[in-house]
Amino acid sequence: MPPPTAAEPVLKSDSKDATAPGCDDADIRQTTTREFSIAEAAIYRVYRRRWVGLATLMLMNIMISWGWITFAPVSTSTQAFFRLEKASSVNWLSTVIFLAYICMSPVVIYTLRNLGVRAALLFAAGFSITGVWLRFIGARVGHSNGGHFPVVMVGQILIGFGQPFVLSAPAYYSDIWFTSKERITANALVSLSNPLGAALGQLIDPFLVSQPGDIPNMLLYIAIITTTVTVPVFFVQGKPPTPPCPSSAQEKLPFGSAFTKILKSIEFWLIFIMFSILVGFFNASSSLLNQIMEPYGYSENEAGIGGAVLIVVGLLASAVVSPVIDRTHTFLLAIRILVPIISICYIALIFAPTSRSLAPPYIVLAFLGAASFSLLPLSLEFVVEITHPVSPEMTSTILWSGGQLLGAAFILSMTALTDNGTGEMRRALIFQAIISCFASIAALGIGWGKRGVHVLARRIALDTNDGM
Template sequence: MDSTEVTHYRAYRIRWIQLIVFVLATFSNAITSITFAPIESETSKFYKITSAEINSLAIVFLFLYPFGTILSIWLSRKLSMRSTIIIGSILNLGVFIRLLSLSNRLNPYISLIIGQIFPAIAAPFFLNSTALFASRWFSPSQRDIATSICSMANPLGLAIGSLVPSLIITANPSAREFFILLISESLLVLLATFLIIIIFRSEPPTPPSSSEEHHQAINFKEDFINLMKNRQYLILLFGFSIGLALFNAITTLLEQLIEPQGYSSENAGIFGAIIIIAGLFNAFLAGFIMDKTHSYRLILKILLIGACGSAIFFILILQPNKFYPLAASIGLMGFFLLPLLPVSFECALESTYPIRPEWSTGLLMCFGNIIGGVFIFFIGYLIKLDSQYKHQHIFRPSTIFILCSFIISSLTLFIYKGSYLRLEAEKQTIQKSSINNSSNII
């Protein structure tokens, strides 16, 4: 027994194995979503497709997120979490279809986009289950760090997905190079699916906390109405959605943002890895602090101040021949932006309890991904307008939009004052149990 709030609540050691398998499945899904973004020019040259078509290979993950969310929530009402995650893993195997693009050179884009659609539908199966998985398997004293680890599996996949393609694909790409890239990612997905089927379980033999013992079933209509009536949740939803949209847009368009300043696709891959690695470090740190203090609102505000400051630094330093300062600014953005994901998840759970995590966190991700898709198209258009300005101009259409969006997101989240409903419910359960135990002793 690792930790107990009440004598009959137990966290099992096998939870760490479950965590590793769940993280690997989420990671393998994320790595396929950004395959072509860091090698945009090379992909365009090899497949003879446009930048807009290449951007769509990543954007499809954003626009199909609502459909995947509805499907995963509907399935979770009928099936166990294990069965739902297995279905998501099988959908993820659709990445193998992308290999057909190497044999169908007349119209390879069809194979590429279909091969992206299936894992795009699968993405919410993993991402929306992050907080639910942590609640199912971990006690309140470790629940926040588990949420942080699970939620960082997706950004870690994006980091590796940003770095590896630029290491495999050269300036004059060949079919062999693309085969190595696509088959490597596909085999990783196959391994994750195999482990999910063999190892993954829905829940431990006994619940780790009172909130998980008494969780309620999903009711589509009633839960949605309650969420829309929750003013603090709506504030969180609006601010978080813009922040997530910005992160998705920046990671997807990073090469196109920095290329006019003289940086290469290899630089873009390095920068993409830096933003994620820095964010992962702080996300784990934030997870430990949340576990110890449960001060979600305070941590949220500290991260927002840092995110705004780092965004200003990035825009000011986005100039030619400033590789190391630019890398530092991108690292700081990741350091403050990524931890907002697990912190916002915990805020959503606390302010909407006892509504199930799939709904409260799933809606955050849905809106963030939809707006992210719009941002990618719009910022991509603004980047083309940037060419009308000289390199010396710090404030260009794309950077002005990014900065304004950062400010709007931060100001919105700064006024968030959601309650800690789940923590209060667990505290009351402990107090009642203590009173009952005292009565029995007397």
Template sequence: MSAHGPRARPVQRRWWVVAAYAAVSGTNQMLWLTFAPLTTEAAAHYGVSVDAIGWLSELFPLLYVVLALPAGLALDRWLRPSLALGVGLNAVGAVVRVLSPVYAGVLVGQILIAVAQPLLLAAVTRVVEASVPAAQRPRAIGIASAGLFAGMLVALVLGPVFGSERLDALLLVQAGLTVVAAAAMMLALARPIWPAGTGAAAPGVERGGRLRSVLADPVIRSLVLVAGLGFGVFVAVTTWLQALLAPAGISADLAGIMLLVMVLAGILAGVLLPEPVIRSGRAVPMLLVVVAVTSGAGLVLAVLPGPVSGLLAATAYGLALLGALPVILSLVETHAGAAEATATGLVWLGGNLGGIVVSLLVQATLGRPPVAFGLMTAVMLLGIPVLVALRRRLSTSAPAETVP
């Protein structure tokens, strides 16, 4: 269990705080993917190109790569104000999108939401630590992670439900959900449960000790690599599944159903898996199973693409890849010590970089679906030596308690 020196104190059960955080981080994911199901319709609505609408989503991973580490460092030193800033930017960005009738205003709103994203996502382990006892933190991280995936699911469902004819109403509904979630999280931040700010940090920390301690930790480095591989494949699947299965006669509607099934399976796995996996000390064996399951799913789609195999593979991808995230974050919470948010931000950074790289590699092979699915399988198999090394490191390393 991680601690934070003399200011650490017993934590009571405050599941409503975890729920508020899950809601606000989920709305961030919802706002990110608002235009993904309506790309061509939104382009016509605002009188811009399809590429311009694509940038409303694509700027998120790009800004995350730039802001992940600064956001993590800020959260570790000034948790409440940094998290409040992320909550506020997220809500303001959603409202700006409603108030602006033109593309430029929507772009500004998306930029604000994208800046909020690393401040929100990197805070998950710190929020959980302040809210529930140590034994229940894996479950809490799973619930918080499920909130992220639920936000994605809401975006994928609401877009087609409202359609291009009611795009303004869609933005208004999403802004309403975001403001309500933000109010709940601000109420949580007003409670006296949060660790004191560390603006007057120790000299080693002032010189970047937190970041150095994270980068020097072989366990955290292994977790970053695992996240990069797994989320690289997840992002590639969500981005290109329909295009890769189209030659097998899979329609856009059926591919959309497969993606919904994938996310629903991930929500279920994220809630149910982390606690028993972490409690039993079987995190690495579980992650090795993730490699096996996703590799098998990729090979099935490479050899026998079709409606049934596609649904089964999508379910496998969701259960395995999304179920792995809270397990990885639970290991971060256990081993990162006072640099939790920095380490969490680094894991998210690895995931975003992996998503960019693997998606681009798969894009280059879209004309050859078996090669694309084989490539994703090869990426997952790269995780085996990383996980073997991680298992050895976990058996010989102690959780971090302080930052030198």
């Protein structure tokens, strides 16, 4: 019998794991079997430096997301400063981010697949730094006359070009640097940094802007912080010297074969529908939250706190759920529980603001955040598991593209459904609740009946020698 290759090592029940808490780069995970000597055994390592790249991805996601949400928490002041006739013009500052993502998706897949995560981070840094400073220039030059709104819009588009490089990277990064016991947690830390940035924007921006004339100063502060955050990018390594586990070492399918495999996977498209709808509505609700609550007497600060409740509670819930799923690998059960909860929350959101008190909307937003944030990383990792050996950056980019596209479509649709007389968005919220129910139907259909074989965790099976 020939010795196992690095891509397909043989794992037995008596395998030894030399990795322990506190290991440094010299420590290794070594797998041996009765059939092979130690010299012939496959060797895997996990490196402490993986946390440097993870932290950098987190910081970049935070700042790019803050760039996306910048104007939404202060939409009224933004409209007044730039002397815009309609609130829909402010909404376009969020919408173009989603459309820019879709335009850059093919470039992102190519970059991660061929150049690695370091190159993706450099592209993201370049676009975002240029974008945030261009926004500041557009607001500062001629600020007494309302600034130059088109220049600010171009800055937003550039930030949108940078976003997909860091938003699509977590699944790719966790696949090559982490084991199957850490991937969901690693993905959660990075993916959920994106809404954390939105939470910071929801909380901080209203305090930076007490009047429309404060808009340029707000943009200056964000530009300085964004530029500072990009410094660690230059210290990130693309790939580890040795893979952390068998599935990481396995060669991924060529692009053509991978795309064909995805096209034929019903489960992938059910997850795509579910993911796209829920991410789209989360993006739309975050962008429009001030406009949803303002007609009922809520201030920009109160709406901003509501957005922060949505995100902070979500982060805390995901911090609990993600490690549990990492250990139990109960992906599908969690999806079937969380998605209906999200749909119920969108139904409740129709009525919560009409109470004109803080508790009902804040409670609904807390449950919505908890379920949405717990669902996000496990969905991204679950797709990688069931499509393995399709490369992770391909599946995650397709999923995020769907979410960004529907995010743009939902913002435009919900804006069009707003009552022009009162500014109330009740019809928009009803539309949101109805469509979110289709996400629940898609979630419940994943692996239904005899299709259970199509939802097996293939990477985990390879790493634990379950025959995959």
